[in-house]
Amino acid sequence: DAKTTQPNSMESNEEEPVHLPCNHSTISGTDYIHWYRQLPSQGPEYVIHGLTSNVNNRMASLAIAEDRKSSTLILHRATLRDAAVYYCILRAISNFGNEKLTFGTGTRLTIIP
Amino acid sequence: NAGVTQTPKFRVLKTGQSMTLLCAQDMNHEYMYWYRQDPGMGLRLIHYSVGEGTTAKGEVPDGYNVSRLKKQNFLLGLESAAPSQTSVYFCASSYSPTGINNQPQHFGDGTRLSIL
Numbered sequence: 001d002a003k004t005t006q007p008n009s010m011e012s013n014e015e016e017p018v019h020l021p022c023n024h025s026t027i028s029g030t031d032y033i034h035w036y037r038q039l040p041s042q043g044p045e046y047v048i049h050g051l052t053s054n055v056n057n058r059m060a061s062l063a064i065a066e067d068r069k070s071s072t073l074i075l076h077r078a079t080l081r082d083a084a085v086y087y088c089i090l091r092a093i094s095n096f097g098n099e100k101l102t103f104g105t106g107t108r109l110t111i112i113p
Numbered sequence: 114n115a116g117v118t119q120t121p122k123f124r125v126l127k128t129g130q131s132m133t134l135l136c137a138q139d140m141n142h143e144y145m146y147w148y149r150q151d152p153g154m155g156l157r158l159i160h161y162s163v164g165e166g167t168t169a170k171g172e173v174p175d176g177y178n179v180s181r182l183k184k185q186n187f188l189l190g191l192e193s194a195a196p197s198q199t200s201v202y203f204c205a206s207s208y209s210p211t212g213i214n215n216q217p218q219h220f221g222d223g224t225r226l227s228i229l
Binding site: 105 | 117146148153154155156157158172203205215217218219220221222223
């Protein structure tokens with residue numbers, strides 16, 4: 001399975017944008033890039049996903065490099081509630097419905113008031 | 114709409130005891146999953162189910178059994194608990210994923226299990 005590499009930790013000031021990077025140099029053509037986050041003492045929560053084009057939703061934006069070997073999750077205006085561990089995950093999709101998610105150790109995001 | 118509910122939330126067992134963790138979802142999802150989370154290791158898939166009456170092994174299935182007798186419930190069993198099974202256990206569910214469907218997984222809040 002293709003792997004992802006993320007920084008162990010990052011800090012950002014409250015109300016500023018946050019860019020969380022993820023490297024996935026061995027990504028295959030059928031791998032989607034998913035992001036989940038895990039707030040303290042809670043289960044992971046889906047944030048966003050994409051394949052080639054940049055994606056936006058109410059929670060965040062996902063910027064995908066043209067060669068797809070890296071991506072960046074963008075939180076446009078961080079709040080204290082965004083302090084969490086963020087996971088970048090490659091999800092192989094096939095006609096057989098392979099839905100397994102492989103979690104790495106993620107990036108622990110700290111928001112400074 | 115409760116989403117994914119796990120019971121119990123906390124449990125302490127002695128080595129050799131058995132127990133069952135219950136996961137219930139009210140979203141009519143086909144797929145259900147059990148993960149464990151240990152410090153510094155992220156989440157690892159234990160077993161999963163692609164529909165009522167089916168189960169399959171994940172990454173770390175040894176020492177666990179599962180059953181999916183009803184679509185809304187997915188049970189994780191420890192027949193003879195060991196200290197190495199001390200962990201936080203998360204259940205998740207997702208809608209049927211055929212083709213390039215990218216339905217997200219919805220997680221419960223976890224069961225914290227300690228084996229002494």
